[in-house]
Amino acid sequence: MDVSHLIDPDRGLIRGEIFHSQAIYEQELEQIFARSWIFLAHDKMLPQPGDFIQNYIGEDPVLVVRQPDGSVRAFLNQCRHRGMRICRADRGNARNFMCSFHGWNYGLDGDVINIPHGEAIYDAVERAEFRATPVRLANYKGFIFGTWDAAAPAFEDYLGDFAWYFDAYIDRYEGGLEVVGMHKWVLPANWKFNAEQPASDMYHGEVSHASAFQVMVPPPKDAHSPPPDWAMRQLGQLSNPSGFQFASPYGHGNGWFAGGMPTMNETIYRWQEATAAQVAARLGPERVLSAGHANIFPNFMMLSNYTFRVTHPRGPNEMEIWAWSMAPVAAPAEVKEAIRLDLLRTFSPAGMFEQDDAVNWEEEQRILRGHMARKAPLIYKQMLGRARYDADGLPGRTVPHVYAEEGARGMYRHYMDMMSGAPWPDLTRRKQQREDAERRALAA
Template identity: 30%
Template sequence: MRKSIDELVDVDNEGTVAREIFVDDELFEQELEHIFGRAWLFVGHIGLVPNPNDYFQSRMGTDPVILTRDKAGDIHVLLNTCTHRGMKLCRSDQGNTRTFTCPYHGWSFSTDGRLVSRPGGLYGVPGFEKHYHSELDKQKWGLIPVPRVEVYKGTVWASWDIGAPSLLDYLGDMRLYLDYALDYRDGRPDGAEVIGGVQKWRVNANWKMIPENFIGDLYHDVSHRSVDAVGIGPSGKGRRDKFGNRVTLCFPQHGHGVIGQLPFYEEYEGVSGTWGDSPEAREYHEHVHRSRVQRFGDRMRVAMSVGTIFPSMSFHGRQPRTIAWVHPLSATETEMWRIFLVDRDAPDTVKDEARRYYMRYSGPGGMTESDDMENWSYATRASTGWRSRQLHFNYQMGLGHARPVPGLAHAVENGEYNEENARAFYRRWSQFMNASSWKEIPMPDGTGSELVTDSEARQ
């Protein structure tokens, strides 16, 4: 008899999570409906569709979707399957088109509002008059739009659930750490652009192991000692330049978590880094640091290294500066995508230095990510056996020692090394899995911090 969700995940009392949730096919199918069918999911960046009629092929769970910008510049997300016989319409990673035409029977769908009543509407049907006797209801057979789409500082999010809260309420004060990755380095708002393309690769691991790794697991740094010794960081030391006093903090009522700094009021010294051998790059980063100090003054701000927004979007805010999101394929296989960010107005020399560092660090050829992939795949493989899948993972580090974070709504911290953030992630997983609708998924009241806003700290 299958155990209940509460028996599989007991992070509040025992601090344990059953290995079953990482390898079971039935639970995986339930996740697709209860989590990926309800949560806000990151689907891409507007930099991937910069021009009218641009499109980018993405996913939401196991469903293929098309992120597209129409002729008016508006962003849409459409289910990538023909409503006639299910053929996958768009099979190029990205491109530019006003019309998606099915190669199976020729039905065509347009995003141009002058041709159809809504984005993705059915436009052309071969034999409409002769074979269908002009009786086919084109209004009814357009592409399926994702009902909730929001753009936040260039990032595009979508949810299948019309009852989901707003994206800002969903993010809570984790938004402030996301801002750190998406704003200009000097604190001006919304300055990040995508550099290069999208890295894509597959990992023989359960999808949850990847965002869990990024949500706040500093304890696994032992895995990266060889990379630290090589010195792939921008200044040739370790994996990244030193950066303030790091802690792990999370938002338990949201499921998000981050490795970063507690709210602070004065910039840390020496955080700009030398960033390689280029004098131009060094001068640029020193200038950015001075500008940031002047812009923020003594107002509250945050900074971070890496974090996860529940359930499947993780991001590095500083070094490297990147967004990674995972697409579950099965209980034991995941496809991972990653894009890299730079300041839009940074000199080309600085962007090139960043690109070289990003490639050393991340992706299937990156030295740090190679370590991680080995951990995820072997942990999954070692949990598939008859006996091993009866065991539990241990998440007891720091259990019962979390402290509220002044200045952040609904946030707690637990020092540098702990598993509080992972417990928050799996507690939220349990809430989604137990709920029959968004009405049963708890959300905190007053999710936004009143102590810092974009207008106060980023003008």
């Protein structure tokens, strides 16, 4: 299906049909999820040989496994016999995997190592032919991404300029990150609502999260004192916003307040303040505060409070969110615990901010049952025409405001490219030509 009549990123208009149509959803599974790099695991989730975790590429279950030699492999978690899951556990440690339907046995690398009565009932057991379908993997600073598509660009090229921004979330301190908690839940709304928000929408916070912020403001010393200065400065950013937004040609987006992402968690705030000089020495001064919220297309989002989450598509009207809290290894124990509790209070299924977002997304989805609602173009025009390249010490395409929709326009421009079904080499060439033309036009 041609979706170009539904999306016009140059004019900032998108029709709601893309969030509702079953046909478009099926096309997304084929053209987007099966061809993009998808987050599957972090090295710290698989410390020992035999450790495994089950994840998804779109709706396809994938088993990610630490091998005896320390490398990581991943394969479709589907038995080649009748298609049962090879492994039904979410995570664990195994020497091999036995399908619970007829007992085919798979090694840690996805190869078939035993078939009950195999020699008697098959003419010849061609093990190479029977092996589980492998996933192409890339490991970026401990974050393991996978794709089915051998023609997809190398992961570093896919990240492009976003790598500079990604590092501000994952590589702030020596030693990287460790997992301190996880949640999973299901929401009756389209996966793209949860992708475009971190890629682009900081604008909603002042209104959607107003009551949550008020509840979370730390209490004053006594009934006659105002709330602490640091917390009020954080809140002030919402009504007096300044900052930036980044948009990648591959659909990734990042947005941040010039004064840092508002947080009401004093332990995290104080630690970030105390280590700002250390981060500046490691990454440069521009990246001390450039972690706000971001999305790696299509479905891996991150927040400055060390929340990382993947949004699995579950039909046009449903998403399944998996959220990990990952704390810097270098952080003191009380900071790690504060980070874990902060996810619990903010962006877990019971978190206050998550509840606010869920109400919006569920209601948007419900309204899209209407015929006119699906046809009316939605307006994505904030900071339209204000993009610059390599300005203010920031690599790539940015706009000089945190309240902008440049990230969403970039996401949907790439979405259109992918949905066209054009092969990756054509897409990368088209993107380069587009960027070269924009840079020339801006320089003229």
